[in-house]
Amino acid sequence: MIQIKSLSHTITDTPILQDINLELPQGQITALIGPNGAGKSTLLNAIGRQIEVAHGTVTLDGSDITQIAPRDLARQMAVVAQHLAVGSRIRVADLVGFGRWPHSQGRTTPTDQTIIEQAIEEFDLIALRHRFLDELSGGQRQRAFIAMAYAQDTCWLLLDEPLNNLDLKHARTLMAQLRRMVEHAGKSVVIVLHDLNYTLSWADHVVAMCDGKVVFTGPAAQVATAQSLTDLYETPIQISTVEGQVFARYHR
Amino acid sequence: MPSAGFWAKTRTGVGWAYCATLVGLFGLAGTSLFVGVQDLSLRTAFTDPEAFQLLLVSRLPRTLAALLTGASMAVSGVIMQLLVRNRFVEPGTTGTNESAMLGLLAVTLLAPSLPIFAKMLVAALAALVGTFGFMRLARHLPPQQPLLLPLVGLIYAGVLYALATFLAYQTDLIQYIGIWLAGEFSGVIAGRYELLWLAGAVSLVAYIAADQFTLVGLGRGLSLSLGLRYGQVVALGVATVSMVAALVIVTVGTLPFVGLVVPNVVARMMGDNLRQSLPVVAGLGAGLVLACDLLGRVLRAPYEIPAGTIFGVLGAVLFLSLLLGRRPNG
Amino acid sequence: MADRRVFFLTFAVLTAAAVFLLWGNAWQSSYVLKLRAVKLGGLICVGLSVGIATVLFQTLSNNRVLTPSIMGFDALFLLMKTVVVFVSVGLSLPPVSAAAGFLADTAVMIAATLVVFVLVLRRTRQDIQLLILVGVIIGLLFRTLAGFLQRLLDPSEFAMVQADMFAQFGGIDAQALLIASLLLTLLFVWLWRSHRVLDVMALGRDPARALGLPFDQLQLQLLAAIAVLVSVSTALVGPLAFLGLLVTALTHSLMQSHHHALLLPGAGLIACLVLIAGQTLFERVLHLESSLAVVIEFCGGLLFLILLAKGKIK
Numbered sequence: 001m002i003q004i005k006s007l008s009h010t011i012t013d014t015p016i017l018q019d020i021n022l023e024l025p026q027g028q029i030t031a032l033i034g035p036n037g038a039g040k041s042t043l044l045n046a047i048g049r050q051i052e053v054a055h056g057t058v059t060l061d062g063s064d065i066t067q068i069a070p071r072d073l074a075r076q077m078a079v080v081a082q083h084l085a086v087g088s089r090i091r092v093a094d095l096v097g098f099g100r101w102p103h104s105q106g107r108t109t110p111t112d113q114t115i116i117e118q119a120i121e122e123f124d125l126i127a128l129r130h131r132f133l134d135e136l137s138g139g140q141r142q143r144a145f146i147a148m149a150y151a152q153d154t155c156w157l158l159l160d161e162p163l164n165n166l167d168l169k170h171a172r173t174l175m176a177q178l179r180r181m182v183e184h185a186g187k188s189v190v191i192v193l194h195d196l197n198y199t200l201s202w203a204d205h206v207v208a209m210c211d212g213k214v215v216f217t218g219p220a221a222q223v224a225t226a227q228s229l230t231d232l233y234e235t236p237i238q239i240s241t242v243e244g245q246v247f248a249r250y251h252r
Numbered sequence: 253m254p255s256a257g258f259w260a261k262t263r264t265g266v267g268w269a270y271c272a273t274l275v276g277l278f279g280l281a282g283t284s285l286f287v288g289v290q291d292l293s294l295r296t297a298f299t300d301p302e303a304f305q306l307l308l309v310s311r312l313p314r315t316l317a318a319l320l321t322g323a324s325m326a327v328s329g330v331i332m333q334l335l336v337r338n339r340f341v342e343p344g345t346t347g348t349n350e351s352a353m354l355g356l357l358a359v360t361l362l363a364p365s366l367p368i369f370a371k372m373l374v375a376a377l378a379a380l381v382g383t384f385g386f387m388r389l390a391r392h393l394p395p396q397q398p399l400l401l402p403l404v405g406l407i408y409a410g411v412l413y414a415l416a417t418f419l420a421y422q423t424d425l426i427q428y429i430g431i432w433l434a435g436e437f438s439g440v441i442a443g444r445y446e447l448l449w450l451a452g453a454v455s456l457v458a459y460i461a462a463d464q465f466t467l468v469g470l471g472r473g474l475s476l477s478l479g480l481r482y483g484q485v486v487a488l489g490v491a492t493v494s495m496v497a498a499l500v501i502v503t504v505g506t507l508p509f510v511g512l513v514v515p516n517v518v519a520r521m522m523g524d525n526l527r528q529s530l531p532v533v534a535g536l537g538a539g540l541v542l543a544c545d546l547l548g549r550v551l552r553a554p555y556e557i558p559a560g561t562i563f564g565v566l567g568a569v570l571f572l573s574l575l576l577g578r579r580p581n582g
Numbered sequence: 583m584a585d586r587r588v589f590f591l592t593f594a595v596l597t598a599a600a601v602f603l604l605w606g607n608a609w610q611s612s613y614v615l616k617l618r619a620v621k622l623g624g625l626i627c628v629g630l631s632v633g634i635a636t637v638l639f640q641t642l643s644n645n646r647v648l649t650p651s652i653m654g655f656d657a658l659f660l661l662m663k664t665v666v667v668f669v670s671v672g673l674s675l676p677p678v679s680a681a682a683g684f685l686a687d688t689a690v691m692i693a694a695t696l697v698v699f700v701l702v703l704r705r706t707r708q709d710i711q712l713l714i715l716v717g718v719i720i721g722l723l724f725r726t727l728a729g730f731l732q733r734l735l736d737p738s739e740f741a742m743v744q745a746d747m748f749a750q751f752g753g754i755d756a757q758a759l760l761i762a763s764l765l766l767t768l769l770f771v772w773l774w775r776s777h778r779v780l781d782v783m784a785l786g787r788d789p790a791r792a793l794g795l796p797f798d799q800l801q802l803q804l805l806a807a808i809a810v811l812v813s814v815s816t817a818l819v820g821p822l823a824f825l826g827l828l829v830t831a832l833t834h835s836l837m838q839s840h841h842h843a844l845l846l847p848g849a850g851l852i853a854c855l856v857l858i859a860g861q862t863l864f865e866r867v868l869h870l871e872s873s874l875a876v877v878i879e880f881c882g883g884l885l886f887l888i889l890l891a892k893g894k895i896k
Contacts, residue, residue, distance in 0.1 A: 074479025
């Protein structure tokens with residue numbers, strides 16, 4: 001379980017996160033939602049120790065993440081960032097292979113090799129495996145990075161808006177894959193999502209943020225109501241159920 | 253090379269690249285041993301003791317010096333490029349060489365009697381400070397304009413160079429600056445180049461940490477997410493680059509473009525996975541520098557043209573053709 | 583369009599010029615006065631050329647970090663100079679007067695600039711960043727080539743080139759100065775008449791073309807103008823890499839405007855002020871005459887980097 005206690009962060013005197021207290025449940029998909037500039041990415045980066053926060057602590061199974069050795073943390077938690085600008089010319093297979101780095105430090109074992117192959121297959125990268133990253137489209141590159149995080153084989157997987165560049169097929173497939181990882185492999189996923197319908201269809205747990213504060217949090221089915229979402233986004237949102245599926249309507 | 257098995261299986265070109273590099277290097281080195289003002293052939297080298305002495309004292313050290321310089325400068329070029337995540341820099345455009353020069357100038361002025369090794373260490377320390385200065389500056393630049401960084405680097409290097417020139421001018425040491433910049437091997441004899449072995453050793457350390465540097469090149473966030481001690485690897489990289497710069501400047505003088513051209517050519521062919529490409533980077537750097545030195549010996553014999561001058565011309569032409577020949581949006 | 587700040591700058595330059603001319607009771611000796619007047623004329627010509635050339639170049643390249651010198655303009659000049667010495671020694675041509683030599687230098691410089699940049703522009707038309715990097719590399723190439731040729735020269739022939747290799751403010755030729763000032767006057771009149779066109783060009787190639795400007799043709803004209811300005815300043819005193827950066831950074835922070843009606847005179851005057859005040863300080867107070875160029879280079883570059891680090895540029 002990840003526990004966040006009185007977490008605050010500022011960037012050049014602008015408060016980004018203000019006194020966040022949260023518990024992220026294990027073995028579930030937790031969606032971070034909220035309007036632009038709410039602090040979702042910053043919170044995700046703080047949990048993944050991508051940034052050093054000014055105030056507060058994040059604990060993973062009871063131990064402060066700043067006290068865990070970087071390599072040990074990387075075996076428990078993988079992060080896929082939002083902006084994946086890459087200057088280096090790396091082949092897809094090599095990138096995915098680096099997912100095993102926290103485990104084997106470059107001395108790839110046959111087990112590592114199996115996991116790498118599995119990740120390449122899982123994310124539809126077989127045809128692209130020898131291509132350089134700078135020769136891929138945004139969505140393909142995104143899949144390569146997610147495959148790398150998958151190969152990292154951690155209990156926790158943190159994803160910052162992974163659906164951004166993906167087409168319909170790959171977006172839906174990714175959510176199904178995350179679901180499977182949660183249900184069959186006992187993983188826990190924290191994901192920043194913009195599309196409310198994806199949130200309602202796939203997330204177990206919701207953390208709604210606005211202006212650097214948590215507005216509401218809880219099981220998705222209970223807290224993501226028409227009223228609460230309308231207030232969160234300051235936009236009229238209706239929730240309806242069609243053939244057992246929950247839908248949000250906000251387009252017009 | 254623990255992971256060689258895995259990497260080699262995914263590619264076939266790597267083996268060929270290694271072979272071609274090795275064959276080319278041996279050919280060049282063999283030629284280099286027997287080209288020069290004094291005649292020396294394979295037969296006389298082993299029958300005539302004087303000729304053998306020439307081989308041992310002058311030709312062999314000169315050949316080794318060119319190889320070691322080329323290899324270590326190319327390696328430090330690729331490390332610099334990964335550290336700042338920009339293809340268009342090398343230690344010559346990030347103020348590393350110039351700050352090493354400043355350090356050397358200062359130690360020549362303040363403690364001229366220090367042994368060369370101590371002077372080199374001071375130069376390396378100065379290079380370290382100068383390079384970190386550049387990296388701080390680099391953080392203020394917008395990442396979406398990749399070509400801004402080399403420009404700012406040039407200006408930064410120019411400022412340090414102006415400072416060095418001013419100091420040298422006021423203290424009548426201006427000819428030293430010329431020597432440090434010239435990059436030539438004509439003065440290399442046994443006993444005068446051995447520090448370069450250290451540069452080779454430093455590059456070897458870089459090879460051991462090849463994976464780490466590749467990861468740093470993928471960005472800070474990704475490195476942290478994979479449990480890399482990012483700061484430590486960056487520090488190791490800057491230390492490597494500074495050490496090489498100081499060693500090369502102290503012994504033979506610096507050469508332009510080696511650290512820029514070689515990594516770009518290799519990255520184009522085989523990508524940036526250093527575990528695979530670093531041997532080729534080192535080999536190509538060594539081979540090109542030795543070839544330039546050879547050309548310099550032959551072009552206007554019995555006079556010599558510095559290898560640095562020839563590399564300046566060849567390197568610029570090569571780099572320009574790389575830049576202008578690239579695909580649009582590529 | 584005149585502005586109070588331009589008047590103020592003009593006044594400051596005039597004051598500095600007077601101090602420079604008359605320092606230490608110089609009016610008592612017409613010989614000293616004449617010597618100083620020539621030097622002052624040189625400083626003003628160089629200041630105006632460097633300041634205005636840099637503004638033009640930054641307009642053309644849409645980049646506040648560039649100077650013609652970073653792009654290899656003065657390296658080209660040095661290379662040409664070396665080639666001329668090389669060839670004239672080889673063909674044992676008779677020496678020409680300073681004025682004729684100056685005119686010939688400028689003409690060859692314009693031709694060389696246009697040839698090189700037309701070739702480069704054709705390959706990099708869409709990509710200004712690429713153009714810049716190519717320019718930088720070409721500059722380095724020219725420098726190395728010039729060094730290579732200089733290696734092949736005798737020491738006595740080398741001395742003819744060496745005088746041009748470092749910026750020096752002594753020994754300016756009066757005749758060359760006269761021609762330079764005539765050239766500059768013509769050029770300034772032309773530039774002043776087109777300052778509004780320059781404002782539009784500063785938007786970049788695509789927007790300027792969308793507004794109906796023949797950008798490519800204007801670009802060539804501007805490059806030629808820059809070539810003239812760089813030849814003038816390099817021929818008179820030698821290469822100055824970062825003076826332009828310092829001057830344009832100061833000009834932008836003083837003028838806070840993108841109008842060339844303010845930028846052009848501002849940059850020219852500020853460059854003059856820096857040079858005259860610097861020369862007065864170094865020659866009369868510190869007695870360090872020969873190092874002024876190096877110090878200007880150092881301070882210019884340093885100030886530029888500080889501005890950059892503080893986020894004042896871009």
